[in-house]
Amino acid sequence: MSDERPVAETDLAAAALAAAESVPVSPHPPTLFEVQEMELNFGPQHPSTHGVLRLVVRVDGEKILETKPDVGYLHRGTEKLFETETYPMGIPHTDRLDYVAAATNNHAFCLTIEKLLGVEVPRRAQLIRVILDELQRLSSHLVWLGTSGIDLGAVTPFWYAFREREQILDFFEEYCGARLTLNCMRIGGLPFDLTAGWVERLMEFVDDLPSRIDDYEQMLTDNRIWKKRTVGIGVISGEECIEWGVTGPVLRASGVEWDLRRAQPYECYDELDFAIPTRVNGDTYDRYIVRVQEMRQSVRILKQCIDRLEPGEIRGKVPRVIKPVAEEIYASVESPKGELGFYCVSNGSNRPYRMHVRPPSFINLQALPRLAKGHLVSDLVALIGTIDIVLGEVDR
Amino acid sequence: MADETTPPPEAAPPPPSAAAPAHKPAPPKKVEATDAGAHPWVESIRRAVPDAVVSAKEFARQVTVVVDREKVAQVARHLKDAEDFRYCVDVTAVDWRARQPRFDVVYHFYSFSKNDRIRVKCAVGDGEEVPSIAEVFLAANWPERETFDMFGIRFAGHPDLRRILTWDGFEGYPLRKDFPVEGISTGAAVYPEEWPEGGGPSPDDPNRKAVS
Numbered sequence: 001m002s003d004e005r006p007v008a009e010t011d012l013a014a015a016a017l018a019a020a021e022s023v024p025v026s027p028h029p030p031t032l033f034e035v036q037e038m039e040l041n042f043g044p045q046h047p048s049t050h051g052v053l054r055l056v057v058r059v060d061g062e063k064i065l066e067t068k069p070d071v072g073y074l075h076r077g078t079e080k081l082f083e084t085e086t087y088p089m090g091i092p093h094t095d096r097l098d099y100v101a102a103a104t105n106n107h108a109f110c111l112t113i114e115k116l117l118g119v120e121v122p123r124r125a126q127l128i129r130v131i132l133d134e135l136q137r138l139s140s141h142l143v144w145l146g147t148s149g150i151d152l153g154a155v156t157p158f159w160y161a162f163r164e165r166e167q168i169l170d171f172f173e174e175y176c177g178a179r180l181t182l183n184c185m186r187i188g189g190l191p192f193d194l195t196a197g198w199v200e201r202l203m204e205f206v207d208d209l210p211s212r213i214d215d216y217e218q219m220l221t222d223n224r225i226w227k228k229r230t231v232g233i234g235v236i237s238g239e240e241c242i243e244w245g246v247t248g249p250v251l252r253a254s255g256v257e258w259d260l261r262r263a264q265p266y267e268c269y270d271e272l273d274f275a276i277p278t279r280v281n282g283d284t285y286d287r288y289i290v291r292v293q294e295m296r297q298s299v300r301i302l303k304q305c306i307d308r309l310e311p312g313e314i315r316g317k318v319p320r321v322i323k324p325v326a327e328e329i330y331a332s333v334e335s336p337k338g339e340l341g342f343y344c345v346s347n348g349s350n351r352p353y354r355m356h357v358r359p360p361s362f363i364n365l366q367a368l369p370r371l372a373k374g375h376l377v378s379d380l381v382a383l384i385g386t387i388d389i390v391l392g393e394v395d396r
Numbered sequence: 397m398a399d400e401t402t403p404p405p406e407a408a409p410p411p412p413s414a415a416a417p418a419h420k421p422a423p424p425k426k427v428e429a430t431d432a433g434a435h436p437w438v439e440s441i442r443r444a445v446p447d448a449v450v451s452a453k454e455f456a457r458q459v460t461v462v463v464d465r466e467k468v469a470q471v472a473r474h475l476k477d478a479e480d481f482r483y484c485v486d487v488t489a490v491d492w493r494a495r496q497p498r499f500d501v502v503y504h505f506y507s508f509s510k511n512d513r514i515r516v517k518c519a520v521g522d523g524e525e526v527p528s529i530a531e532v533f534l535a536a537n538w539p540e541r542e543t544f545d546m547f548g549i550r551f552a553g554h555p556d557l558r559r560i561l562t563w564d565g566f567e568g569y570p571l572r573k574d575f576p577v578e579g580i581s582t583g584a585a586v587y588p589e590e591w592p593e594g595g596g597p598s599p600d601d602p603n604r605k606a607v608s
Contacts, residue, residue, distance in 0.1 A: 071560060071561065072559075072560060072561040072562060072563065075561040077570055077577075079546075079571060080575075080577060081577070084577050084599035085599070116456070118456075242482050242483050243482075243533070243534050243535065244535050245484055245485070245533070245534075245536075246535075258508065263511055264511065325428075327429060327455050327456075328455070328502075328515075329455070329456060329458065330458060330485075330513065330515065341485065341486065341504075343488060343502065343504070353490070354490045354491070356486070356488040358485060358486040358504070362538065362542075363486075363538065363539070366534075366535065395561060
């Protein structure tokens with residue numbers, strides 16, 4: 001077993017790449033012991049798989065030679081259900097895709113239909129949508145931070161992260177009555193206006209948040225154990241990410257500055273001032289840094305949106321019965337996991353003829369065998385965490 | 397899809413400084429598809445892969461090119477190498493049931509340098525094979541498997557064409573229009589007396605409430 005992990009940060013990525021490439025796949029150099037390859041069944045019920053994901057792992061001792069993901073345990077036929085119901089009835093189904101980031105799912109769905117109809121969303125609704133999106137991004141990243149910390153033995157950040165997530169869910173609950181399956185957007189706008197005092201309480205929370213993020217960073221960023229478990233693990237280059245279709249924080253941690261909020265802005269993202277955090281090494285540690293930095297940027301966006309809020313309408317002019325022209329459309333948003341797109345084919349009736357989801361988790365999970373090759377079984381846990389999959393979205 | 401590199405006129409919000417009266421949303425605009433036969437990307441495909449382009453259209457600034465089924469892999473290769481569409485966003489299909497050929501396989505590609513998308517489609521009959529693009533784009537591997545799983549469209553040359561969301565041995569293709577929404581009997585029901593298989597609510601159920 002080659003468990004030599006240099007602690008110094010210099011050239012770690014290069015060292016890890018070289019290590020991954022030099023993994024002997026077939027017969028090992030002769031040793032005193034009998035070498036035996038073994039097939040290990042990882043999941044579907046395993047706490048670190050964050051749902052029901054099964055991996056068939058071929059290992060030599062602790063070293064991973066090959067990983068075969070087996071998905072579909074949570075398949076509920078969402079795309080089929082879309083076809084049987086009217087357009088507005090599809091929104092609650094999207095909550096159940098990525099169930100830790102329901103707002104961005106609702107958003108992508110509504111955006112697609114709005115594009116098809118040519119409907120304009122009023123400015124206040126745009127701002128509130130961005131606020132909900134960014135709160136959702138924060139809460140999704142907090143879940144990721146807490147759970148992937150626990151996967152690697154860092155239990156404390158979990159309590160900190162879930163404390164703040166709880167507050168965010170309270171904001172959602174006050175806005176739309178639900179905490180997870182929000183159903184908080186409508187085609188052409190929003191279902192409700194904000195309740196009294198919501199914005200003020202949000203401002204208080206947002207002012208407080210950077211110091212909380214400092215707390216997480218204090219626990220992990222320079223933590224020697226955390227670094228030993230993450231630096232140089234699962235290195236992937238930007239080119240490879242694009243080749244695998246990987247988007248979101250994983251792509252940005254590999255040095256590609258691409259974010260749909262900037263590249264193809266929707267709602268009012270084009271007038272907001274925020275940075276797109278990137279890193280160059282593309283390892284698990286960098287993906288952690290990128291997500292934490294993204295949380296700080298979400299705070300910036302939230303503050304700007306709150307400043308710009310003005311009274312106004314919250315729903316655009318949408319026909320009572322939604323019957324789009326018989327056309328096809330694709331629209332996508334930057335969900336916390338990556339590019340979340342919907343492809344809709346209409347045949348002119350009040351139900352979508354075909355509704356396809358482009359789920360970031362599903363596509364990103366494809367790259368797991370590539371990331372895991374040559375690492376140890378315990379690193380596999382870190383790697384499942386670092387891709388940040390939600391099985392509801394993988395299996396749909 | 398010439399997407400929002402410049403903000404689309406209908407979504408242009410008033411500048412924050414302008415103390416305009418409450419912003420009134422405009423009524424929906426009629427968007428219509430136009431022919432995109434002269435689009436530079438379509439021209440480029442036409443030059444590189446002769447007889448590939450069947451038709452092309454543009455709707456809501458999204459370009460759709462219908463190509464010949466046999467030439468999909470060549471078109472994908474050309475788009476990747478010559479037109480810099482390096483990111484394969486998605487592969488999926490649409491079942492047109494009564495139409496001949498029955499299916500459309502739909503590909504979305506994205507170019508980082510153009511910051512734009514293109515949609516490529518090809519018509520496939522029931523039982524016909526489409527050349528796999530999994531060799532051109534690694535990203536197309538799982539989406540093609542999913543398309544096979546859900547529609548039963550086979551991709552020739554795919555490295556690992558197995559079912560992905562349903563299990564090996566599942567019979568039927570769930571996203572085909574003739575597959576019942578309420579499900580089929582698979583022999584896996586836990587309490588068949590109480591919850592019979594294939595007993596889910598059908599969209600034609602009179603008790604089902606539909607909102608517009």
